[in-house]
Amino acid sequence: VQLQASGGGLVQTGDSLRLSCAASERTARNYAKGWFRQAPGKEREFVAAINFSGTNPYYADSVKGRFTISRDNAKNTVYLQMDSLKPEDTAVYYCAADKRSYVPYSSASRYRYDYWGQGTLVTVSS
Secondary structure (H helix, E strand, C coil): CCEEEECCEEEECCCCEEEEEEECCHHHHHEEEEEEEECCCCCCEEEEEECCCCCCCEECCCCCCCEEEEEECCCCEEEEEECCCCHHHCEEEEEEEEEEECCCCCCCCHHHCCEECCCEEEEEEC
C-alpha cells in the first residue's frame, strides 16, 4: 500500500489547512489511519487517528478542538482539517495505515502502523 499525502503549505497563525492522504490499494479502506508529525530536531509524534469505519476519532491533547480527522472510504482518502494553526504546529505531517483489517479502534503509537506516506510540510508563521 502506498500513501500519498498532500495539502501542506505556508500559512499564518490562526489560518486553516486541510491535509489529504490517498491510498493506492482498495484494501486500505479497511485499515485504521493516523496522522503524525515531526518537527526539526524532535521525535515523530502522534496527532490524530481514526478507525476503519470513520468512528471513534482520537487526538493528541495538543490539537484537540482544533484539528479534525475524517475519512472517505469511497475515495480511499483520509483527511486532517487543521484550524487555528499555531507556530508550534510547524512540522512535516505524515499519514500512516495499520494493516489489520476492520479493527474497531485506532492507535496513537507509531509502531502500530505498517505503511507511511512521504510527508507534507506545514509551516505556520507568527
